Amino acid sequence: MKVPQLRKKPETKSCHNVTWEDDYSWIHQKNILEVLRDKDKLDPEVREYLIQENNHTEHHLKDTKILQKKLFDEIKGRIKLDDESLPYKDHTYEYWTKTTVEGNYSIKLRKKINTDEIEEIWDGDKEKEKLGVEYFGVGDLEVSHNDKYLAYSLDIKGSEYYTIFIRDIVTNKLITKEITDTSGTITFSLDDAYIFYSKLDKNHRARKIYRHEIGNFTDHDELIFEEKSEAFSVGIGLSSDEKYYFVSTSDHNTSEQYYFKIDEKKPKPKLIKRRKKGILYSINSWDGKFYNHTNEDAEDFKIDISESLDKQNWKVFIAAKNEVLIGGCVFLKNWIIRSETSNALDKLFVKNISTGLEEELIFSDEKIYVPNVSLRQKNKNTDEIYVGYSSPKTPSKEYLYDLSTKSKKLVKEQEIPSGHNPDDYIIERVEFQSHDGRLVPLTITRHKKTKIDGSANLLLYGYGSYGHSMSPSFSSTRLSLINRDIIWATAHIRGGMEKGMKWWKEGKLTNKKNTFEDYIYATKYLIENRYSSKGKIIGMGGSAGGLLMGAVVNQAPELFLGIIMAVPFVDSLTTNLDHSLPLTVGEFDEFGNAKDNKEHFDYIYSYAPYHNIKKMDYPDMLITTSLSDNRVLFDEPAKFTAKLREYKTDNNLLLLKTEMNAGHGGKSGRDGAIQEIALDYAFALKISEKI
Numbered sequence: 001m002k003v004p005q006l007r008k009k010p011e012t013k014s015c016h017n018v019t020w021e022d023d024y025s026w027i028h029q030k031n032i033l034e035v036l037r038d039k040d041k042l043d044p045e046v047r048e049y050l051i052q053e054n055n056h057t058e059h060h061l062k063d064t065k066i067l068q069k070k071l072f073d074e075i076k077g078r079i080k081l082d083d084e085s086l087p088y089k090d091h092t093y094e095y096w097t098k099t100t101v102e103g104n105y106s107i108k109l110r111k112k113i114n115t116d117e118i119e120e121i122w123d124g125d126k127e128k129e130k131l132g133v134e135y136f137g138v139g140d141l142e143v144s145h146n147d148k149y150l151a152y153s154l155d156i157k158g159s160e161y162y163t164i165f166i167r168d169i170v171t172n173k174l175i176t177k178e179i180t181d182t183s184g185t186i187t188f189s190l191d192d193a194y195i196f197y198s199k200l201d202k203n204h205r206a207r208k209i210y211r212h213e214i215g216n217f218t219d220h221d222e223l224i225f226e227e228k229s230e231a232f233s234v235g236i237g238l239s240s241d242e243k244y245y246f247v248s249t250s251d252h253n254t255s256e257q258y259y260f261k262i263d264e265k266k267p268k269p270k271l272i273k274r275r276k277k278g279i280l281y282s283i284n285s286w287d288g289k290f291y292n293h294t295n296e297d298a299e300d301f302k303i304d305i306s307e308s309l310d311k312q313n314w315k316v317f318i319a320a321k322n323e324v325l326i327g328g329c330v331f332l333k334n335w336i337i338r339s340e341t342s343n344a345l346d347k348l349f350v351k352n353i354s355t356g357l358e359e360e361l362i363f364s365d366e367k368i369y370v371p372n373v374s375l376r377q378k379n380k381n382t383d384e385i386y387v388g389y390s391s392p393k394t395p396s397k398e399y400l401y402d403l404s405t406k407s408k409k410l411v412k413e414q415e416i417p418s419g420h421n422p423d424d425y426i427i428e429r430v431e432f433q434s435h436d437g438r439l440v441p442l443t444i445t446r447h448k449k450t451k452i453d454g455s456a457n458l459l460l461y462g463y464g465s466y467g468h469s470m471s472p473s474f475s476s477t478r479l480s481l482i483n484r485d486i487i488w489a490t491a492h493i494r495g496g497m498e499k500g501m502k503w504w505k506e507g508k509l510t511n512k513k514n515t516f517e518d519y520i521y522a523t524k525y526l527i528e529n530r531y532s533s534k535g536k537i538i539g540m541g542g543s544a545g546g547l548l549m550g551a552v553v554n555q556a557p558e559l560f561l562g563i564i565m566a567v568p569f570v571d572s573l574t575t576n577l578d579h580s581l582p583l584t585v586g587e588f589d590e591f592g593n594a595k596d597n598k599e600h601f602d603y604i605y606s607y608a609p610y611h612n613i614k615k616m617d618y619p620d621m622l623i624t625t626s627l628s629d630n631r632v633l634f635d636e637p638a639k640f641t642a643k644l645r646e647y648k649t650d651n652n653l654l655l656l657k658t659e660m661n662a663g664h665g666g667k668s669g670r671d672g673a674i675q676e677i678a679l680d681y682a683f684a685l686k687i688s689e690k691i
Helices: 032-037 044-060 062-077 124-131 501-505 513-528 544-555 572-577 585-591 598-607 635-647 670-687
Strands: 011-015 018-022 093-098 107-112 118-123 137-143 149-155 162-168 179-182 194-200 206-213 222-226 233-238 244-250 255-261 270-273 281-286 289-294 302-306 315-318 325-331 335-342 345-352 358-361 370-375 384-390 397-402 408-413 425-433 439-447 457-461 486-491 537-542 560-566 620-626 654-659
Touching (some): 018 598, 044 062, 044 654, 206 233, 222 233, 244 281, 255 281, 289 325, 302 325, 335 370, 439 513, 513 537, 572 585, 620 670
Parallel strands (some): 457 486, 457 537, 560 620
Antiparallel strands (some): 137 149, 162 179, 179 194, 194 206, 233 244, 289 302, 302 315, 335 345, 345 358
């Protein structure tokens, strides 16, 4: 089959007295944000190229068709398709969700407390069928405080422009106008006369909060708050004690908050603390006091407390700890529950408000696991909560836990219908030294029959950006590789917050290369310790994890058998220089501002995957993207693939697959998500010669 070729149209670019040629920049359309919303506006030549690449991928993976179907059935066979969530008690109703064998989307149900009559208030599959669309993304699903209205937001293209609808639950009729171009989040006012929402601007940035009167079919909604900085985005929420609304505005590492009382007829948000660069804070109110979760004078966060927001007199409530990330609080009448993260492991703590005593909540014998907590009911005058955990080998378990008696009762356990024995798997947490001596955690999951003699293939997953931590939770999908003698390892590299805020700072801006070095050193550690061998390791990452994959494959291709990258951020310099794109301006504190800062430009230029492709052998590569993705534009992986075809000196696979009806998260629906995983895993098994 003929290898697809993208037409070259050289364009000379320059910045900070550096000049370079880009042969494929022409595929980036000036009206790209319109293309994301209407794929008919895509350049026909580019469309044809993407289709050719899809056909090329289809051709080279046709020998995996049976395997893909087998993997799909296997992965789906581990999901209890007809499942129900634990109920949450509101004032009048219990609410919960369920899934069915046939459906791809959840159903929301309720029943009046102490009755048996169940009412279905939402069915995603029916809603999708009614609209007749291929892509169906649900942003938010909220019931009004009086239990009369259902508000929901939908994205039917994958471009993350959400339309809000509100309907009467009993009559099922829409009761107000459709609200377009929103971020998707919905907050009801306590009197249920209004909703608050954020509107997206022309660059897909949420910078305005509006109040919409329910029942209003005109175009005018009341502007409550406007953020002037293009780098910040806004949101609104209700305080834990339901006395205030808090408007939050932030970029990735600076925040500012405003508040107004719930009964204000004309809301006028008042500033709490003026923004300071690098300072994050989030304030909540409970029982006449205000709690501030902040990193001011506390790199890894602390929690301060004050009696008033008018006369702020903040005192330490939970002190900072070095390289221990202090999480926020969950409030009950007699208890405060909070989290901590250190060395890529989470812990839960509970504080008795009357005695001031605090202790760790421990409910698993395993050393490596992810705990969680959720409220059982809206009424905070309770000692009962839901707590749960999962680990890389143990499906999730949820308990009804009594904080006063410390008794627990198992109320839900994740079922694996096709069968699962945790004792068949071995979990290890190790640390390795990176290039600068920093100890980096690594979580390794393998089947007990897999030999540690260098013979096994290994998939190394990484991300390392935005302070996003990789938690060692259970994944039933990964078992399809692990059961076939492929070890799964997750590298907790810098750029996340597994070891606190410092861990993030050491992996961003002009420290970004630490992220890549950590990953490469993880690969070398796994080879040296005989988990796998050189040329038997598959790298995997998506989005900013795709940037990681692109950087490390340019730097050390010989270490890898293959690379799988999803919606990869691989043309990072070009994107950083274009301040009109949705995410660029808000990410200056993550990656830098190459346009206005020469040091940032030089640094990004030195690692940007697209600009650092070399004439050399590359491993087998599978690259996936989506046409409607506004976070990482499809033209990034398309350009990267085209240039890689020109430069690489091997005959290994280079496959690009573009979903023509999806966004950043890939296909919508349960089956769509499983199909994408099955494709990735089939590629991994093909190149590992395990078909």
